[in-house]
Every structure is written in C-alpha cells, then in structure tokens.
Amino acid sequence: MSFDVDVTVRRGGRDLHVAFAAGGGVTILFGPSGAGKTSTLDMIAGLLRPAAGHVRVAERTLFDHAAGIDLPPERRRAGYVFQDARLFPHRRVRANLLYGARSDARLAEVAATLDIAPLLGRWPRSLSGGEARRVAIGRALLADPDFLLLDEPLSSLDADRREEATRAIERVRDAAGLPILLVTHDAAEADRLGDRVVRVG
Amino acid sequence: MSFDVDVTVRRGGRDLHVAFAAGGGVTILFGPSGAGKTSTLDMIAGLLRPAAGHVRVAERTLFDHAAGIDLPPERRRAGYVFQDARLFPHRRVRANLLYGARSDARLAEVAATLDIAPLLGRWPRSLSGGEARRVAIGRALLADPDFLLLDEPLSSLDADRREEATRAIERVRDAAGLPILLVTHDAAEADRLGDRVVRVG
Amino acid sequence: MEDVAGIVRLSLLVGLVATAAALPVAFALAWVLARWRFPGKVLLDGLVHLPLVVPPVVTGWLLLIAFAPEGPLGSIGDRVLFRWTGAAIAAAVMALPLMVRAMRLSIEGVDRRLEQAARTLGASRWRAYATVTLPLALPGVLAGAMLGFARSLGEFGATITFVSNVPGETQTLPLAIYAALQRPGGEALVWRLAAVSVALSLAALVASEALARRAGRGVHVL
Amino acid sequence: MEDVAGIVRLSLLVGLVATAAALPVAFALAWVLARWRFPGKVLLDGLVHLPLVVPPVVTGWLLLIAFAPEGPLGSIGDRVLFRWTGAAIAAAVMALPLMVRAMRLSIEGVDRRLEQAARTLGASRWRAYATVTLPLALPGVLAGAMLGFARSLGEFGATITFVSNVPGETQTLPLAIYAALQRPGGEALVWRLAAVSVALSLAALVASEALARRAGRGVHVL
Amino acid sequence: RRGPLVLAAASMQEALTDAADAWRAQGHARPVLSYAASSALARQVMAGARADLFVSADAEWMDAVAAKGLIVAGTRATLARNRLVVVGRVGGPRLGTLRGAALARVLAAGPLAMADPDSVPAGRYGRAALTRLGAWEAVAPRVVRAENVRAALALVERGAAPYGVVYATDARAARGVAIAGYFPATSHVPIVYPVARLSASDEAEGFRRFLLSTRGQAILARRGFARR
C-alpha cells in the first residue's frame, strides 16, 4: 500500500472522517469544496493532528493514535505543494527552491522544466500567481521527498505550463516511483494523471 | 465599448503593453502565466498606475495619462475578485461580504447562490480554499459594482460549485448588463461564458 | 503624607490621561513613519525618540523651560506647572516613543493588499485605513498603549523636574517612593508603594492581554 | 572632568554591551511569551515589565541589594559595583521590557503556516525557527535593539543608584549631564552632552532604519 | 594610578573637585569623586560596596552608615557648613529680617520652591527654619518639593516659582537669581557636611586630612561653604 489512511478530526463543529488505502502511482483526492481534502493532506503531512486513526505511507507508519506514534513533519518527508503557495517571502526564488534540498545539483533541471529559470533572482512578492505556484512545485520536488502531496498544483496555470508541470509530475511518478496524492477539481487532469480516485465528503 | 483599455507598465524589467476594446457581456482575458493578466486588472481597478495610456469602462474614463485623469480605486466601482482571496482576516464572513454593500438586502440571496450561507459566522482563517474563493466572489457582487474584474474566480471550485458560481456570474451579466472581464485558463469556461477572447502576451 | 489611596488615585489619573492623550498622537506619528516617504523623516523619527535617549531630568527641564512664564507655552503654564496636568504631560512625552514604536511595527506588518481590496470595494483611503489597517494593527496599538501606561506609572525624573513633588497634585507613586527612599528607614513604605505599582501594572497587563486575544482572533488568511 | 570623548566612549561601551547582552534574553522571552501557553505566563510577563513600572531608583536599589556582598549575587559583586559592568547591567535590565515587547509583537505577526511549510521541507522546529520565524521577525528584533540601545543611552536613575557616578567607570552621558546640572552655570555643558546623546541615537536610528529596509525587502506574498 | 574612591553629596561637587585638583597638584593620585544624592551613596555604602571616603550632605545618613559599623573609628568630622537662604529673581524685593505673618504673606503669594521637606536635607532645614519663624503653616500648602536644591533653584530661575529656599552655596553662582534674605543661624540646627573614612586606605586618610586642613578649608570657602 502506498497510502493507508484512516483519520478522524474535528473541524468547524463537525467530525471529518477520511479512510482509504491505495497502491502505487497517483491517487486522486476528489470532492466538493470544504469536504476535507486539504485537511487530509495536512494530517498526512503532520501539520494537523487527527483525533484518532492512523497514517501509513509506503509501509512507514507516520501516525498511529493507538500506538502513540506521531512523527514530526520534518521526519515524514512529504513533498507538500500547498493550496496557497506559501513561499518564504524573505528568500529569493532560488533560496526558496533550495530550502529543503541537499544540494543544488537538480536546481537547473527542475527550474527549466517548470519554466522558472528566469525568476531565480526574484523576490516572491513580485511573482504572478502562476509563477509562485510553479516555484512551490519546484521547492517540493527538490526536497527529495518520499511522497508527494499536491493540493490543486495546476490551478492558475495556462495550458502549456500545465502540460509541462504535469509531465514533471509524471516523470517523478515513473522514475522514482514516489506515491503521489493529488487534489484536483479537473476531471481531465484526474483522468490523465490518476491511477485511482478517492472521493472525500 | 464596455472596455477600452490601452496601457503600458514596467514590470520586472520589461515593458508590458496591453490594448483592447470590447463590447458588452463577458470578455475573456487569456494568456500564459506571467503574461500580465493580473497586472491589467490591477490597472483597470486603479491599484497599479500605468506609465501611459488610458482606461475607459462603459464610456467612463477611469484613467487617461494624457488628460491627467486617474480616479482613485473607490471611485472606479470595480467588483474585483482577486487571484488570491484577500478576505479581511479580522472580520467574519458576514462582515466581509457586507464590506462594500449599501445594505444587507441581497446578502441572503447571494450567500445561497454561492452556497456559503452556513459560513456567515466563521472567521476567514477557518475557511477552505474554495470557501474563501466563494466568499470573495460574493463580496465583490454585493458591492454594487459598475463592472466586474474576475481573476480566475472558479479555480479551486468543484464542478457543482463552479456551475453555481458560473450561473451567478451569468445572471449578473444578463440582468444588470454589467461589463465583465474574466481571466481563466480553462477553455471550457471561456467558451461557455465568454462573448469574446482577448489574448495577452 | 502616607495617603496611599490618594497617591494611587492620582497615579491612575495621570497614567490614564497621559496614555489617552498620547494615543492618537502616537498613532498618527506611527502611521506617518510607517507609510510615508518624505525628506526629513529620520529627523522626525529622531525627535520622537528623543525622550528615550535624553535623561528624563533634561526632558523635564526642557518642559519647564517651555511652560515657564517666559517660555513659548508660558500662556498656559499656570494650568500646568505644579499641577497634575503637568505630570500627565511629562508622562505622555516620556511614553510617546515607546507607543510610536510598537504601533509603527504593527502598521508596517499590515498587508497593503488588504487595504487595496477595501479601496476597490468603495472605501476611501480613510475608511480603508479605519476599517482595515487600524484593526489589523490593533495588537500593536494595544501593546503601545500598555507600554505607555506602564511607562507613565513609572515616570519619575521628568515629572519631578518639571512639576515638582506636590502631594495631591503631582506626587504620583514613583515620586512618593523616591521621597520615602530619601529617608533613612523609609524602606517599609517603599515596599508598600512599589507593591501597589506592580499590582496596578499587572492588572493593566492582564486587561491588555485579554483585549489583544479578542482582537487577534482573525489574522493570516489564505 | 569634562573629558567628553571619554564619557562618550564609556556610554557607547555600556550601551552596546547592554544591548548585546539583553538581545538574546529578550528574544527568548519574547518567543516564550508569543508562542507558548503555560500557567503563570502573566506573571512572567509582569516580571518582564517590572523595570518599566517601578521607578528606576527602586530598580537600581534592588540591583544593589542583589549584588551586595550578602546578596544572592554577592559573589560577583566586586566585579560589578562601581564598575562599568554594573552600569551595563542596569541599562540592560531597564531596556529589557522594551526589547521584549517589540520582538514579541513581530513574532506574533509571523504567519505560522510558513513555519509549517519549512517543517514539511525537512526543517526541524529549531531550523524552521532560525530560518523562517527569526528573519521574518527581524523588523521587530531591530526595533527592539534600537529601542534598547536608545534606552541604554538614556538610562540614569537605576545606574546612579546601583553603581554610583564614578568618572571613567560608571559616569555615562546621563550621569555626566546630571553632574553638570548640579553645578550652577553648568548649562553649557549640559547642552553639549545632550547634543552628543542625540547625535549618537540619531546615528543608531539611521543605521537601524537602513538595516530594517534591507531586511524588509520581502514580506507579504501570495 | 587610581586615587581613592570618594562618595560625595552632589551639592559639594565644585568644592570637592577644586580640592581634588589641588591635592593632585601636591603630587598625589587624584581621588575619584562620585557625586550623587546622599541617600543613594549611603545605601551603596550600607549595601557593602567598597569606597574609601564618604561626604554626606547631612548628619542623618552619616549616622545610618555609622550605625552599621562601616566607619573607621575616629575619622568622622565636620567638613563644612552651609547657610540657608531665600532666593528670588534678580531685582526682586529684599525680605530683610521678615518673620511670622509678614514672611508668610510674601512667601505664600506664589509657589515656594524647596527641596522635599520630608526627605531631602535642605528641605528639612528649610521647614525647621520656617517653622521657627512662624511661617510654615501658612506656606506649607504652596510648597513645591523639588528633587534637590538645584532643581528648586531652576524653578525660580525659570520664573515658575517666585521664591525658593536653597543653600547659600547654590544661590551664589546661579544666574537670574538673587538672594532675597538669609535665615538666621538660630532658626535651624547647624547645616553640616560630615566626612568619614570607610576603608583603611592611607591615601584616603591623607585626602581627608587635606580637606580638613587650613588649605582645604580655604578651597571650600571659595565655593561659599562656611568653615567648620
């Protein structure tokens, strides 16, 4: 199992319960706005503590309420592309990209794939919406993650950029064989990338 | 002419020039990431000052470099849905929605259309991405604008919500006859809503 | 002489009036310093910081010169010299730099894009300021008010130099404490008065923390 | 007696050492107060504010008691009493509340979701703190350092009570100004010394503004 | 070489600075002089801070230090005396030998600046004198208590108060202020500045003796102090 998730959390007055188990490749998390997709990713990444349940990714237990296991986020090794970009405003694009990287060996390659090479010297605040999004994708990819959590990573990208970013994600999926959990509202995107779909809400 | 725009601005070391004239209904602003779509909306809304050119909306001159006209944003009466939600974090959803409204007469109707009625008492920070986006749309609609500037308003919405929001926009277009400028990367959305497409970049 | 209740009442009066009077001035200064660019800004900034750097005695002395009969503000000197109003002026002047700094820090931290959003929704510059910037800077305003009040409660040097130590008029807690310290064996009274000072400021602190918590419920949104 | 250069050197030494020593303490306190919840937090907060509320003379006296041979810190009393080190201690204690407030305000303003982003990228709690929270709180740290330094330059009451007014050891600018004020006809020297104080703090202000501008280039991103 | 550390009342600043210069001119190390309020200095001594000589502005603080056994036996002596005066603005009326109701009427016409009569020595002497002259009760409500004599003098200098009660030594050098009248020596206990040695330092003892010598006394007299 790539993802073996069974979590409960209380959000805004009601209980959110999400449970699924999925094999390798790309798993699509699909569901209406407010269903709890982002909350689920947060729980897998270790940013939100479930009230009960467990989170296992690639046979590694990241959280287990019963067993008292709760790895801190930095030891979970998730490559998380947030729904908002969350770039570090005090670091230039280059430093943002390299924040979680062991070395800058793959910087040029990733920057070229995502078409952000000309932006390396810029401050995040001067980026357009789509540019910031691509930098956020690059930052997650460069951190050598064990798995990817992508929260609508392709929204606000035009068709060409979307195609390139999609290919970058496919390459990660195929080459490194990383488990990927992807949130999207776009059926075409889900069809093309997803190996299976999990419905939330 | 609904929109008569001819503006130049310097952004990140290069000059951005956008010029178009469009009749009533919905005009789609289409172009790759970083092309200058958001910058264009900012210039029309009065948040970014063009180096030269003019902005006329529904025969009203909002900006004219040569004539020295530059209306402040509050007198341009734009209903601007930003690419990021930009909700006021210190006001609950209800107060956010009513910020620009003359009265709360239409609050219930708009909230119902956008499916945000249950959220009225919430703080913005507790909203999901799609929820925040819908509140932002509602806030712009309730301000009684003379025209709408929509920067990817439907991204991060699921199909149902997207449908409802689309219908709300169509209703505004048809009933009040407001000129609308819409940025989207989604061809289907452009096809359905747009009366014409302007390419940027 | 040891009318502790009277001294406390006077200290509170002076502290509250000083804080209330300095608040709008401090806020205007903080705004100008945070959001405007103009030549001589550093000078204004320096002027605001002055009471912090110059020994309080000198500040008190300058106030005395200003309000003395022949000074530039001599015409209202009678309503100020040796009066609690003068003590409040001294406290306000000494508290001002602390208030400005805290407020300025918060104003600089407010996301200007939120002000822009307010403008597109029809708010004038001033309404946007009052309904967005100001409430979002509230933690700093509260911190500034708290700092200012605490500083006012502790103000000594400028006050005694400017308006002297008149029991019932200008003898606030620090002045009473100082007087007690001057007497061999005055320690017991010093402790009592100091304990009262501390209790007052703790109460103010708790109140301001509670307010700040209420005010800070929002902040940071997508 | 009027060795102005020597007085300035000493004041700078005392002010810089006091600020440098108080900085990490203030930052740790600010962090604890901004980010932790624990019983007795208000008490710690009150304790930090104490030197602001209690008259400086009392603070100086408490320091004197603490460092006196029979006091709790008596063992190092000899290295502190009547020495510049003691003046630095007094200045640091008096500056602490101002520094903590400014820093706390800035730390509270840092978006915690950015810290979370850092954690998912493999940063430990401490690394996230050092590489994200701290630099984003830098405006407050700088403002705090600036306030602390200015306050140190102006510190008088606690210093003279604690370590007396020893030329060349503890006679900083404010104490020299006090001495000059005590002499009939000493006004000319008072003006000169006050002008030097003001010039020093203006220079510090300009430096801190420049630093803050450099540090604040980012901030507020989508 | 550092000289002995002398803690001295702020009001003796100029006189003792002159004396220290003269002492150095004789080939000795110049004493290090720390001027502050007598109360602050006495507390420092009583806390155990190490100094060599203490000059207090009144007997009470010296008594307090002595009671703690911190004075070297046999070294306490009266260093100088002072007089109490009423000051007014230059060109103002002379008070002559006013006493009782007449004095009260003049002084109570406006704020009367003096050092705190409850705590600062000069203020205590002033209250005693005014009481003896039968004017205290009437003027007490108009008294403004300054931090020290110099601050009281500044209030008169600036016109904030028409009259002030200060030491003759302070009144002498002030600009814009003139002595309006002297208090009779019998109206208060003698104003004395006691000196005492606190350590075994020979240099301190030398300086102490120098201060008490004819030479030293002459230097103090030049600054307006009466001889002991």
Ligand SMILES: Nc1ncnc2c1ncn2[C@@H]1O[C@H](COP(=O)(O)OP(=O)(O)OP(=O)(O)O)[C@@H](O)[C@H]1O
């Ligand atoms: N801090 C919070 N406090 C209270 N309720 C919250 C909080 N955060 C999220 N919620 C609520 O929890 C629910 C799930 O939110 P979540 O962000 O996981 O939704 P989502 O599926 O990602 O939606 P979207 O597609 O709109 O991003 C929503 O109803 C949201 O309002």
Ligand SMILES: Nc1ncnc2c1ncn2[C@@H]1O[C@H](COP(=O)(O)OP(=O)(O)OP(=O)(O)O)[C@@H](O)[C@H]1O
């Ligand atoms: N403050 C700024 N300083 C410098 N360059 C900027 C600034 N803001 C935007 N830019 C640049 O201007 C260009 C246009 O940006 P804009 O936000 O208008 O693009 P956009 O068409 O909206 O893109 P997207 O679809 O990605 O949102 C981009 O290349 C961007 O990097």
Ligand SMILES: [Mg+2]
């Ligand atoms: Mg979401």
Ligand SMILES: [Mg+2]
């Ligand atoms: Mg854009």
